[in-house]
Amino acid sequence: MLRMGMVGGGPGAFIGPVHRMGAELDGEIHLVAGAFSSDPAKSKLAASGYGIAAERAYANYEEMLKSESKRSDPIDFVVIATPNHLHLPIAAAAMDLGFHVVSDKPATATLAEAYKLREAVRRTGKLYALTHTYTGYPLVREARTICRRGDLGAVRKVVVEYSQGWLSDRLEETGHKQAAWRADPAQAGLGGCIGDIGVHAFNLVEFVTGLRIGEIAAALSSVVKGRRLDDDCNVLLRMDNGAPGVLHASQIAAGERNGIRLRVYGEKGGLEWSHDDPNCLRLNWKDAPSQTLYAGSNVNYLSEPTRSAFRVPIGHPEGLIEAFANIYRDFATALRNRQPLSDVVPSIEAGVRGMLFVERAVESSRAGSRWLALAES
Amino acid sequence: MLRMGMVGGGPGAFIGPVHRMGAELDGEIHLVAGAFSSDPAKSKLAASGYGIAAERAYANYEEMLKSESKRSDPIDFVVIATPNHLHLPIAAAAMDLGFHVVSDKPATATLAEAYKLREAVRRTGKLYALTHTYTGYPLVREARTICRRGDLGAVRKVVVEYSQGWLSDRLEETGHKQAAWRADPAQAGLGGCIGDIGVHAFNLVEFVTGLRIGEIAAALSSVVKGRRLDDDCNVLLRMDNGAPGVLHASQIAAGERNGIRLRVYGEKGGLEWSHDDPNCLRLNWKDAPSQTLYAGSNVNYLSEPTRSAFRVPIGHPEGLIEAFANIYRDFATALRNRQPLSDVVPSIEAGVRGMLFVERAVESSRAGSRWLALAES
Amino acid sequence: MLRMGMVGGGPGAFIGPVHRMGAELDGEIHLVAGAFSSDPAKSKLAASGYGIAAERAYANYEEMLKSESKRSDPIDFVVIATPNHLHLPIAAAAMDLGFHVVSDKPATATLAEAYKLREAVRRTGKLYALTHTYTGYPLVREARTICRRGDLGAVRKVVVEYSQGWLSDRLEETGHKQAAWRADPAQAGLGGCIGDIGVHAFNLVEFVTGLRIGEIAAALSSVVKGRRLDDDCNVLLRMDNGAPGVLHASQIAAGERNGIRLRVYGEKGGLEWSHDDPNCLRLNWKDAPSQTLYAGSNVNYLSEPTRSAFRVPIGHPEGLIEAFANIYRDFATALRNRQPLSDVVPSIEAGVRGMLFVERAVESSRAGSRWLALAES
């Protein structure tokens, strides 16, 4: 059993509890400690809700890392579920004290921080996983396999979108915790929508296609009056193989739920995966009937790694928590076997790419949607 | 933290691990003991996989119940994930020794056994929950609320189906554990498809509508040659308010996955829920646009109990494991608060109804699809 | 150019104008005469709306047939778009005077009439086509090809449904012409819902599978109070190869639109066609990805006759009028080439089968859902 300590995830949190459920689902990881809130009382309250001993409910991450370092049964790794600006300091401190890290996305608040974090990962040799959750869906991984195996031929076009409507109003003014930090540059970093969900869409493209997005031309907007960060992004893409593409994301698409959807077109056909129906994958062919692949542990036509990422047979849906659990399972396997992480788990390299995207998108948008290369300077 | 002991769920099992994941998801229940297999070595192996101390890996349920009774930290309840013929003896023995019970469906192998089990529940006063999983889906519960609140007007027609294709061949001859016991009358009881999935469809109708199915006329078939139990069922229904209906279920519907789907029509409109997309609920109205209700903890238009049955907000799918978890959560709440079970959790009464359905269906089918009342004799 | 005369289709008619549009769509047939209403003024009004010379707007079908017989440019055939009780007299009179016939379904109002009509068809040798419209959808024809070619293996189960909600209230009391005659046994015949739409569902099964429905056990209801004919039907099927099945149809399924949907399961997989999306056909396989076939004149993977039944390429929807047009096109081809009708066009044999179904269903329902053979006595 691996022991996990969490930073963030206190009262009112959305993603912390999901990390906990995902991490523990397969019975290999147990949440045993946490600095759940900057308010010590709230941290204790949260700990109690998680069934954690009061002594391991810490007031802040520094205290957690220090205390856990001294225990005979210390945590094995830290999961970071805080606003973005804390990702780097927590991750770096944890790794420096010998803890592995699972971090929520984006990797950091700024590109400069991402470079520093990459340096810390390299220096310490610790495992670092970035929870781009959608990569945990087995059929996204199957899409990656199909695409990289060349079933579609060379990639010719990419369309990716991520549409939400929950920030259609100034929720950040109402005491809504999730909205508040996302709308605050001091906590979220340079990007609003682009950093919160655009970066997921970006990652999904590179994850599935195996190509890099070479250049972008972006238009970011703050549609809701008074909002300081962007809440809508539309980005032209040029893949490094020359293929065109488009990425659009919005948090003011009123009535939308959480619609992330990827389409990749190659010479022979295209694939489509949508979070609206994450347990199926569509393949459309130039001269043959369309195909739908379904999820399930017993589905012979899926590749083996995909099949073993399911817990239940065909026709029994798995969802977001199970997607998290797949990332945690791979993390646990590496940790237990003292191996590098599987390359289906987003690493700090993906984290750097994401921040490169966010910063260049902001820069491009400010420069009249000028085309900018996604190359490290 | 409540302690759970499992019977069944050993190597090769499908549903045992799902019970474990569902039970533990919300952090209130922990699997600590089990008689996972009739082969003691296999039981120990399974226990180890579940992270359970070897001493609590029992060779059989009698031993588990006896040993646990003597511990200072005994299990609080038993979950039964065995073939049907063991449901009654295990449940009765457990309750007699003071343990509460969660049982997989159907309640028992025969109607007579169901009556005995009901007697045991009444006698011991223990909690008994029957995992008709589909009732754990929040939008099925919302459908129940909508229907019973009268939004549709009086119910006029019901259509329910459950289509699978996995028994299109004689899988039971190939060493496939799941198929083998389901095809064996000694373990499954009188019903094949009707007892395995037909009973889910039956339960769903009574659960959602609040009506009872008054009479049925059934045609059961063993389509695959050499199969002893039915693998396909088609049943005419008459609700106790006179409304007509139809129920069809199949395990030889080649190419089908796990398609359980309910439609209820009332005077004003109809509702539709399908396991293909369990996170939405369709309402069609006589003179107004159709509506789709979506799942999510933050969806204001859903009733409160439904909303609080979600772990994540709109657009983030939950699936089968979460449906199990909802039943376990209600079970844990009752247990912790020493209250009766919530009436959204299927009880032994639902279990008796189900077995009444199975036996009458078999009887009707043998009698040329004669109409039979679903009344206790 | 072939000349068509219509009986029925006057003011307030639904299906008459659709026949006209379908017949004329491909430019081979022209509506030139009609007895559109039993009210001569209304017949003239309708004729004017259709752009027909006043002299060819007849007061009744007898007059039309007589007058047209004497013209140098007579109609080539008659289309019958009247209530059911007039189908036989009009068709028989037309054929006796040498006119071919296209008739709306069901063939007649009673089985006895269907036998008489078959006799008239045989006696006169005239072409007779029955517009079971759904057989005009190209992908229904493709389903037939696939099924009869054995792609699915032997048929093992059939599920067919036809759900409407438009008769949820007593529309027949409100002056609604379509509802009025359908609810009147004197005009509709023995069957309400079963004769109006159940018969479509029945036909679809035999059309696609190439099997006959051997026996049925039916439960018909008049759900809306005071209605004399059935408005809801649920029927158990046994195909003549022994395969089980179910057919359900309703006109009181409030909120439903016009949902006719067929599923056929064979040894290797199943097919599904639904009127909700008539331009695609789903194939689900036991051990391979599901397939979706799309409509279009340029779709190479469809069989040639199917492809040539489209007017537009893939992705451009065709609908009900085009389905009618396909039947008319085949009719025109036969007429022009003095050939028998293509066997994809429902004939009087299909008409007799349909009426056999209607009468046996009513009889079975009255006899406690007794199983009855669909054999001619």
Place this chain on the structure above:
Amino acid sequence: MLRMGMVGGGPGAFIGPVHRMGAELDGEIHLVAGAFSSDPAKSKLAASGYGIAAERAYANYEEMLKSESKRSDPIDFVVIATPNHLHLPIAAAAMDLGFHVVSDKPATATLAEAYKLREAVRRTGKLYALTHTYTGYPLVREARTICRRGDLGAVRKVVVEYSQGWLSDRLEETGHKQAAWRADPAQAGLGGCIGDIGVHAFNLVEFVTGLRIGEIAAALSSVVKGRRLDDDCNVLLRMDNGAPGVLHASQIAAGERNGIRLRVYGEKGGLEWSHDDPNCLRLNWKDAPSQTLYAGSNVNYLSEPTRSAFRVPIGHPEGLIEAFANIYRDFATALRNRQPLSDVVPSIEAGVRGMLFVERAVESSRAGSRWLALAES
């Protein structure tokens, strides 16, 4: 009965026959003359197929216009179904001789031509309709009504796409008539994909929202090697009210059929219409269940003009031909009543807007996706 003459639509044509079927569907218009091909023999052949007298099968449009002008029963209007470069000369000549015009899109091959055509329309006062077919779908018109009525609040974001895969290979080299002229700048004009289908997407946005697209930044690609015109376009939009948007269109999206889809988001909710299912319209709301509106002549919740644009009741699909027919019906009404065209029919103003879009898109793309205003210079 109105008389129509066609230019184009000869052997191998796709859209000419669709115009014919759409125009004639409601029985008000009849195709009586045509210059169907530049090859006189082919023109006669086509005429014969259309049932047109040989004398009215002309060798070219000049001859048709001249001859028809002299007849006592001349055509009332000309429909232009030729490659783009002929749109202006034919339309201008026709109007100068007193004929009204229905033209396929885009209005012309270049923006300069569009200005000239507008001048001709103004000068002659003739009716001119541009068949942006998708505006003929009743639910697109309903979307327009909903949007302009303010149901969604102020528009905040627009997403429109049009994906096809039929030009994934160099079909234009294979003798495929449709592909050949579209790939030839001399016939198609400046735009490939952008002019062929991008312009439909553009029109759909302005048609439905009532807003103008103020500025664009475009990236056009010729993905298939050797192709001279663009076959893929991705365009950032800024509406004249400041709302951001994105338009993407492709003819090399292998496996795609004919996917035009519009999403408009306002302050209160969003609407979505997709050609994949043209008979329904989705409305998603910020705080209420989603709604689906269905097509049908008897659907009370639709606005009256929309309802009367259907020929059949709910649940009976209408498609592309019926969408054309709706435009022709409005055209016929105006012509018959000597009124201006309804403003739901795209006019030369829409044509000019479309060409402005095409030319600016090409220009922007060449200038590194520079933002350009869609203003007439």
